[in-house]
Amino acid sequence: MMTTRERLIFLLPWALSFALFSAYPILFSLGTSFTQYNPFRGGLTGWAGLDNYRQVFSDPLFWKSLKNTVLFVVGTVPPTAVLSLGLALLLDRAGRLKGLLRTGYFIPSVVSLAVISLVFKYVYAKQGPLNLLAGLFGSAGREWLLDPRYALASIMVMDIWESLGYYAIFYLAALQTVPRELYDAAKVDGAGPRDLFRSVTLPWIRPVVVFVVVVNTIRAFQVFVEVVIMTRGGPLGSTQTLVYYMYEKAFLYVKIGQASVVAFVVFVLIMLFALVQIGMLRRLRASTG
Amino acid sequence: MRHKRVSPVAILLAVLLVVDLFPLFVMLSLSVKGGGGGFGSLADLVPRHVSAANYAEILSKGPFARYFLNSTLVVTLVVAGNILFASMAAYAVARTPGRPAAVMLFLVVSTMMVPKHIMMIPLFSLLLGMRMIDTYYALVLPFLVDAFNVFFIYQFVKSVPREIEEAAAIDGAGVWKTFTRVVFPTLKPALVVTSVNTFLINWNSFLLPFVLTNSDRVRTLPVGLAIFSQGEHSVDWGLLMAGSTLAAIPTVVAFAIFQRHIVRGMTEGAVRG
Numbered sequence: 108m109m110t111t112r113e114r115l116i117f118l119l120p121w122a123l124s125f126a127l128f129s130a131y132p133i134l135f136s137l138g139t140s141f142t143q144y145n146p147f148r149g150g151l152t153g154w155a156g157l158d159n160y161r162q163v164f165s166d167p168l169f170w171k172s173l174k175n176t177v178l179f180v181v182g183t184v185p186p187t188a189v190l191s192l193g194l195a196l197l198l199d200r201a202g203r204l205k206g207l208l209r210t211g212y213f214i215p216s217v218v219s220l221a222v223i224s225l226v227f228k229y230v231y232a233k234q235g236p237l238n239l240l241a242g243l244f245g246s247a248g249r250e251w252l253l254d255p256r257y258a259l260a261s262i263m264v265m266d267i268w269e270s271l272g273y274y275a276i277f278y279l280a281a282l283q284t285v286p287r288e289l290y291d292a293a294k295v296d297g298a299g300p301r302d303l304f305r306s307v308t309l310p311w312i313r314p315v316v317v318f319v320v321v322v323n324t325i326r327a328f329q330v331f332v333e334v335v336i337m338t339r340g341g342p343l344g345s346t347q348t349l350v351y352y353m354y355e356k357a358f359l360y361v362k363i364g365q366a367s368v369v370a371f372v373v374f375v376l377i378m379l380f381a382l383v384q385i386g387m388l389r390r391l392r393a394s395t396g
Numbered sequence: 397m398r399h400k401r402v403s404p405v406a407i408l409l410a411v412l413l414v415v416d417l418f419p420l421f422v423m424l425s426l427s428v429k430g431g432g433g434g435f436g437s438l439a440d441l442v443p444r445h446v447s448a449a450n451y452a453e454i455l456s457k458g459p460f461a462r463y464f465l466n467s468t469l470v471v472t473l474v475v476a477g478n479i480l481f482a483s484m485a486a487y488a489v490a491r492t493p494g495r496p497a498a499v500m501l502f503l504v505v506s507t508m509m510v511p512k513h514i515m516m517i518p519l520f521s522l523l524l525g526m527r528m529i530d531t532y533y534a535l536v537l538p539f540l541v542d543a544f545n546v547f548f549i550y551q552f553v554k555s556v557p558r559e560i561e562e563a564a565a566i567d568g569a570g571v572w573k574t575f576t577r578v579v580f581p582t583l584k585p586a587l588v589v590t591s592v593n594t595f596l597i598n599w600n601s602f603l604l605p606f607v608l609t610n611s612d613r614v615r616t617l618p619v620g621l622a623i624f625s626q627g628e629h630s631v632d633w634g635l636l637m638a639g640s641t642l643a644a645i646p647t648v649v650a651f652a653i654f655q656r657h658i659v660r661g662m663t664e665g666a667v668r669g
Binding site for chain 1: 419477481518538596607643659663
């Protein structure tokens with residue numbers, strides 16, 4: 108048996124890491140949002156009350172960032188959830204080649220998002236491969252990332268592409284746990300393929316649907332890497348997202364108080380959305396039995 | 397096996413896979429094309445002859461080789477730290493009875509849910525105060541004990557029978573010796589999963605390394621490539637894609653080798669949800 112002292116020594120590295128790198132940052136963000144703070148000049152120089160909040164909430168760019176972020180979440184999370192389920196259903200029926208195909212579709216997810224963003228910056232370029240392909244269909248080609256109408260959508264398409272194979276893995280693992288007897292019993296009752304999916308498969312894998320949607324929502328709200336590498340928020344603020352806005356406030360303008368407001372707003376938004384989604388999908392389960 | 401022949405579904409998926417991997421094919425193709433220019437037409441996408449010129453150049457000139465070494469060093473330390481510290485914590489929690497264990501477990505699980513973006517500013521400010529910005533410390537210390545790894549290994553330790561530990565204790569082994577000689581070896585399957593996942597996450601990591609560094613001396617690959625792409629001169633895409641390919645190869649190879657472990661780490665973590 109371990110003594111209390113031994114236990115504490117074993118826990119020490121994790122406890123230090125938890126205190127310094129998890130607990131402290133959250134408290135810091137909340138606290139700093141009410142202060143005037145500059146780590147380069149004088150540190151904490153006074154309380155700001157709600158000034159930081161007032162300034163952020165009266166900045167049109169903040170609202171634009173919020174709008175773009177919500178667009179990004181709504182435009183990537185549901186399509187990814189549906190498409191990756193479709194991919195998993197197909198993979199589940201692929202027979203002998205299942206393992207090989209699964210590996211292939213997963214590859215984009217093991218490559219750094221930074222690298223993916225660089226590659227797509229080229230794919231989307233004026234003289235890039237996408238426009239060469241579009242030329243086959245008689246299209247003159249577009250400036251995908253330099254046109255405010257297409258920039259955010261282009262990043263969204265890339266995001267869906269990048270995460271498709273990743274989330275399909277979760278569905279695939281769940282599909283393999285559906286008991287065959289359930290299908291057999293439903294078939295005896297005369298259920299067709301569509302009925303089987305609706306009344307057997309979907310209810311069985313619903314926890315995984317919740318997982319995929321919640322995890323992807325948390326990730327999508329923080330969209331940053333793509334923006335910083337591909338567009339820097341442009342053109343005309345059309346790809347300005349909340350975390351990128353926060354980054355600029357903190358590291359370009361050194362408005363740490365205001366940046367902390369944004370950090371906290373994103374944190375609260377993520378928690379709210381995650382809770383609502385879990386609740387909604389739970390209720391769905393209760394109503395469909 | 398019911399399917400003797402390749403099924404139509406498999407053929408469909410194979411065709412779609414070619415489309416799916418097209419962007420990565422573009423990366424590879426451009427990197428071996430040689431010369432800085434892009435593609436003039438679709439036919440150019442398939443390289444007529446393969447040149448290693450971009451690879452030779454990026455590895456010998458500029459800071460790319462340094463980025464590669466930095467990434468290797470940082471990730472090695474972070475993986476080693478997680479193997480040791482996360483299993484120590486997991487072991488202590490698993491061998492603590494009652495309420496304290498439940499509290500610790502709750503803290504571990506809630507840390508897993510904390511979005512990374514909220515750490516950017518506080519971590520920068522903290523490490524600035526410790527004079528660690530733009531050092532290896534900044535890239536290693538915050539990532540040494542990942543809460544997910546503690547949780548993952550904890551689930552595994554729970555299933556390890558205590559009898560062997562008790563036998564070791566009767567033979568006079570202290571806690572540390574019992575842990576390193578008896579418990580640690582039994583954790584091997586969980587530690588393989590932990591190592592591979594920690595490697596993938598940290599090799600690819602961009603957000604925090606991007607704000608915690610500001611010189612080529614310590615920059616890691618993803619950050620270095622991103623900075624390179626935004627240099628003052630027009631971007632040499634062939635060079636950049638050669639660098640991108642070199643950055644991608646280790647993770648793709650690791651995935652090919654440890655596929656089953658990676659999938660296990662992902663899906664077993666998901667079961668808790």
